[in-house]
Amino acid sequence: MQVFKINFTPQFSFKGINVNNQYDYSRNKLFIPQEDIFCKTDTCTCEKEYIKTKGKFRELAGRRTIHCPYCGNPMLSIKTFFDMKNRGVFSSPIKDFVREVKPYRDCLKPGNKEVFDMIEEYSKQAPQTHLSRVIRLMYKDSLKKLREAQKPIFMEFVRAAAGLPEERKPAFRKFMELQRYKLLEIPHIEPFNSDDFQYKIKKMTETLENSHNKSMLISLSESIAHPAFDNTNIEIPDAIIKKIFGTKINHDKCRRVVNSLTNSRKKLQLDNNCLPLIILCSQNSKGLRNAFIQNMKQALQSPDFTPENFGITKDLAEKIAKLNPYDRLAAQNLVKKDIQLYIINQIRLIGEKLDRDDVKYICKISKNMLMEKPIVMQFSNKAFMIDLLKQLKGLEKTDIYYKLTDIAKKLPDSASNKNSFITKHKLSNSDTIGYSLLRPSVATIEHIKPTHDKGNNNMGNWALACEADNNKRMHTKQSEFLRKFPPKNPHIYFAEIIEASMDGEIDPSDVFKQAQAFKTEGDVIIDTSRLKEYYNL
Numbered sequence: 001m002q003v004f005k006i007n008f009t010p011q012f013s014f015k016g017i018n019v020n021n022q023y024d025y026s027r028n029k030l031f032i033p034q035e036d037i038f039c040k041t042d043t044c045t046c047e048k049e050y051i052k053t054k055g056k057f058r059e060l061a062g063r064r065t066i067h068c069p070y071c072g073n074p075m076l077s078i079k080t081f082f083d084m085k086n087r088g089v090f091s092s093p094i095k096d097f098v099r100e101v102k103p104y105r106d107c108l109k110p111g112n113k114e115v116f117d118m119i120e121e122y123s124k125q126a127p128q129t130h131l132s133r134v135i136r137l138m139y140k141d142s143l144k145k146l147r148e149a150q151k152p153i154f155m156e157f158v159r160a161a162a163g164l165p166e167e168r169k170p171a172f173r174k175f176m177e178l179q180r181y182k183l184l185e186i187p188h189i190e191p192f193n194s195d196d197f198q199y200k201i202k203k204m205t206e207t208l209e210n211s212h213n214k215s216m217l218i219s220l221s222e223s224i225a226h227p228a229f230d231n232t233n234i235e236i237p238d239a240i241i242k243k244i245f246g247t248k249i250n251h252d253k254c255r256r257v258v259n260s261l262t263n264s265r266k267k268l269q270l271d272n273n274c275l276p277l278i279i280l281c282s283q284n285s286k287g288l289r290n291a292f293i294q295n296m297k298q299a300l301q302s303p304d305f306t307p308e309n310f311g312i313t314k315d316l317a318e319k320i321a322k323l324n325p326y327d328r329l330a331a332q333n334l335v336k337k338d339i340q341l342y343i344i345n346q347i348r349l350i351g352e353k354l355d356r357d358d359v360k361y362i363c364k365i366s367k368n369m370l371m372e373k374p375i376v377m378q379f380s381n382k383a384f385m386i387d388l389l390k391q392l393k394g395l396e397k398t399d400i401y402y403k404l405t406d407i408a409k410k411l412p413d414s415a416s417n418k419n420s421f422i423t424k425h426k427l428s429n430s431d432t433i434g435y436s437l438l439r440p441s442v443a444t445i446e447h448i449k450p451t452h453d454k455g456n457n458n459m460g461n462w463a464l465a466c467e468a469d470n471n472k473r474m475h476t477k478q479s480e481f482l483r484k485f486p487p488k489n490p491h492i493y494f495a496e497i498i499e500a501s502m503d504g505e506i507d508p509s510d511v512f513k514q515a516q517a518f519k520t521e522g523d524v525i526i527d528t529s530r531l532k533e534y535y536n537l
Contacts, residue, residue, distance in 0.1 A: 050507040061443035069493035070469040075443035090434025095127035107441040114418035131430040142422035182379040192369035194225040290325035440468035448517035460513030478522035
């Protein structure tokens with residue numbers, strides 16, 4: 001924005017606007033001039049502060065069209081997104097959902113856009129139905145088409161796996177057999193994966209308001225993934241035990257449990273009764289643990305001792321009776337699985353309270369995994385990639401590692417493939433479906449040079465990027481990530497950022513820094529001559 005000096009008194013306000021700040025380009029900062037200035041444009045922005053915070057920068061996508069520098073799609077403002085969510089747009093009848101979302105259709109990712117178009121067609125036939133119902137109606141046909149798209153990619157994957165070292169092949173064959181069971185929905189026994197469980201529960205909580213239930217779900221899912229549950233040499237810390245059982249740790253109640261062990265009418269039911277678990281696991285329960293063990297020995301001598309009467313198998317009761325009350329680790333190892341079952345049961349109860357079929361389903365599957373019962377587990381791209389990386393641990397930066405992971409990335413995902421989105425959300429409620437359709441398109445803060453690589457956390461190193469691409473890039477070097485997209489996209493993005501700077505919203509010096517960061521990190525040369533010419537630099 002060009003400015004001109006006028007010979008009025010130093011504190012004069014032109015047209016009621018205080019215009020005392022002028023930009024000193026040689027020093028890249030604002031200074032107070034001795035003479036008043038005014039803008040040559042009708043809309044003066046001299047007093048408007050430049051964007052310096054993440055929140056203000058994200059809001060830019062709500063005031064003007066900003067295209068993602070990666071995929072090239074226009075981005076949705078996070079304020080607009082949460083406004084729709086909080087007004088109940090996602091859970092409303094689909095005719096209302098379509099009316100509200102249609103203005104932002106171009107922001108949607110390719111697969112999500114196709115799903116939206118299908119929903120729009122349904123809204124003409126059944127306007128009062130809801131998103132969850134529509135997805136369930138489309139599921140069967142979408143699953144068939146998804147499997148057809150996945151099949152040639154898996155064939156390519158299996159052929160490439162022949163290049164693995166010989167000692168890795170037996171374990172890899174078992175891994176691939178497990179994926180076949182999932183793809184064909186064949187009942188099978190699968191070990192419980194606490195990391196995958198935690199990830200899925202956390203994703204499900206994204207559609208909940210900031211409430212006690214949301215906090216409890218996140219806290220419990222984090223607890224179940226503690227390393228102690230997978231390592232018999234690690235004790236479960238007291239902090240985690242308190243996190244799991246909360247205020248239910250009560251020594252008076254624990255004493256009543258200990259004293260009732262000889263009563264066949266009082267069942268233990270370890271998977272939903274926290275008190276016996278607390279007695280066996282807590283640091284400050286040595287006396288109670290000793291009494292518990294002694295009473296268990298006495299209960300075993302009862303002729304009425306059966307799992308039906310006591311709620312515990314004779315095998316487990318005998319193991320408890322043999323415990324050393326001062327060996328806390330041994331006691332914990334005996335019931336670690338029962339503690340995980342207790343956590344899953346608590347999460348299921350919250351899911352029932354919230355009427356969330358997806359939460360209840362993952363709890364049912366996870367409980368069967370822990371109890372080593374056959375399950376039918378839906379194939380998941382995310383779980384597949386997590387397990388694949390575990391299989392390839394130690395082979396990082398080798399040709400076979402890059403080859404297999406590159407092929408795996410070809411699998412259709414919910415953002416790029418409508419059938420993948422539909423099958424993924426078979427059990428989701430309407431809020432979750434609407435959330436998942438729009439959230440990948442929300443404008444987020446992208447660190448051009450990653451912070452883990454000592455990148456600055458300020459406007460000079462920020463760009464706006466859609467959430468989907470921001471998450472996909474992660475620690476990938478920008479130049480490598482940009483190769484996946486049309487080379488014009490960063491230039492379209494910067495043309496819009498330069499326009500915002502010319503309108504006085506962004507400090508031009510920050511735009512130059514961002515352009516320089518794109519050159520350094522992404523090998524992209526951004527033309528900033530228009531901005532320099534505008535500011536006479």
